[in-house]
Amino acid sequence: MYHHADVNLSVWGYRETQVPQFLHIADLATTQNTGSFKIVPSLYKNRTNTETDILFGFIQMNTTRFLDTDKTKVPVTVTIWSEPIPLAWYFAPQWEQKFGKHWAKNFCDRWIRDDEQLPNFREQLPKCPCSLYQALADKGQYMSDFLCDKDWNPKCLFHRSAVHCVRTPNPTLQGEQQCCYDRNYFLMLSQDQQWGSYPKRSHSLGYPRTKVPTLSQWYHDIVPRFVCCLWQSESSQGCEILRHERRPTQDCVNYESPGIAGVYGNLHIITFDDLEYTFTGKGEFVLVRSSSVEVQGRFEQVLTGLGEVRATELTSVVARENSTMVVEVRRRPKGARWRYHLDVLFNGRRVYFDRNPTKVKHLPGVTVYVPSYIFDQSEVVIMFESGLGVEVIENKGCLMARVYVPRKFINQTRGLLGNWSYDISDDFTLPNGTKTLWEKMGPG
Structure with a gap:
């Protein structure tokens, strides 16, 4: 803001x-901009307002400066919200x-009465994983909650004994699930303490x-909570x-872990049924395809400068679900990796995740984020509404990709990562439905 201007x-x-209402409650002060101002609540204890049933809001700070033009002065107002x-x-x-003196009880009782009139939502939310290890490994359904993140924001105002929380990233009609874990990495229950995991009726x-x-x-x-x-x-x-009663933590009894398959090295593949094999094809291939989603990978020949190498490596991954944007994660050229190691493109347009406010991009039907502990854009996670997740990691110029799918994708997947059926004999099913016996191809 402008120095010494009235604020x-x-x-x-x-x-x-x-109808939602956003209301001006009162003016607090007018002061010169010196860089700081301390609000003293006791100065406002004798005020009387007509709107006293508002429990939360914002502080607005604004200043106006007049710019001289040839004929008149043009006001320019800068506004900052808390x-x-x-x-x-x-x-x-x-x-x-x-x-x-018990005004808090009055507001709490009123909220409980109002919430009891609304439909139940908790049973429709995905179940929490039992341990933090499971939660961090389920990159199709859960991402770190930045309000309680062991790598970025460990204060955890509403979960004071937690070390980390995860949440569902994509908005749904059911609300938002949140799962928090204690120092032993076990799920914290609200039935045990007020700092436990907390499902939410409304998604942020x-x-x-x-x-x-x-x-x-x-x-x-x-x-x-207040x-x-x-x-x-x-x-x-x-x-x-x-x-x-109103926001109890759901236990992890019915939690179902995802199926995981991956591509790494030059060029090794592990299917959803844990079949390992080596693939040396060059070009663009389907990693996973179902009726609603497709994930493709680009494989290029390995270049070493020591002659021809008959092996390929992963250089790009692209994914799309139904009518969402096409999300591509591409390895940057060697000389361009001094700042970013991966390029991320939405419908062909580059986007960046280098600062904490931009670590997460929410788009219709898909969430893309870089973990808070990554500063060189070397790890990118794509999460779709269906619960399918794609993780791409770059390390010293080599790409690795993992695909996470929920249980509803059983017997629904095709591609190089196989059909998730708990039967390796159908992992090499061709697009025309013909099954190629894996014994003839040989294990990796």
């Missing part, structure tokens, strides 16, 4: 009725006057049932109802 600070709120924040620091004195990215992305999740799922538990005690009735 206006105000507080805004959000609530959901029949992240969503609870508003007890501003409204608490007014809430206490209106509802008494929104969906037709969600009125406003992120804000609807705050309204339905984040605010009750009014029922954090602003009361863990043993309060509202917190018990939240943990055991």
Whole structure:
């Protein structure tokens, strides 16, 4: 912002009725821009507002500068918004006057009554993996939750004894599943403590049932954490109802691990049925194909500078599901790997993941991300709505790719990674349906 310019600070709120409402609550201060300003909540304890049922919102900061032109002055306004924040620091004195000292219980009881009128959603969510090892290995259904990430953000405000959380990345009608794990890498249950895993009715990215992305999740799922538990005690009735009835953690009894197949080296393939073989074909081939998704790989001849090598290596992977964008992950030339090791293209257009705010790209039907611990774009994960995931890793110029598929893809896959049927005899099924006996081809 402009140095020494007048800066206006105000507080805004959000609530959901029949129509979402974004409301100006009050002006906080007008001050000169010196680089910092401290908000003192006690200065606002005697204020009276007509809208006192708003539980969270934002702080807005804006300043206006006039630019001289030939004939007139043109105003240029710069506005900065905070992240969503609870508003007890501003409204608490007014809430206490209106509802008494137990104002948090009043808001918690109201939220519970409203949530009980909404349809159940938890049973439709995917089940949590039992251990963190399983969660990190299921790259088709789960990705790291950046609000509790052992590699980037270990503070875990809402899961204080957790070391890592994962969540479902793509929005669905069912909501969003979240699974958190303790220092022993076991699933944390909300039935045991208030910091356990926490399924959400609204996905942060929104969906037709969600009125406003992120804000609807705050309204339905984040605010009750404050009014029922954090602003009361863990043993309060509202917190018990939240943990055991309204947002209980689903156990991992019915969790189903994905099928995994991969391509690595020059050129070795492991199918979904764990059949290993070597493939030296040159060109573009189908790795996985089903009725809704296709994953292809480009294999090029290995160049060593020491003469002809009769072997190929993976240099590019491209994937698409139904009508989603075509996502390609391509190895960069050797002289261009000083900053990025892989190129990622959406419908032929390059995109980059080099900073934390851009580590994840959400597109219709597909999520693409680079793990938070990767800074050279050498690992890329593609996740489709069906639960199929593709992981591409570059190491010293060599590409490796893994494909993760959920159980509904059993007997539905074709391609070099085989038909996932728990029977290796049909892994070499040709496009016309003819089965080639693997014994004749020989194991890898």
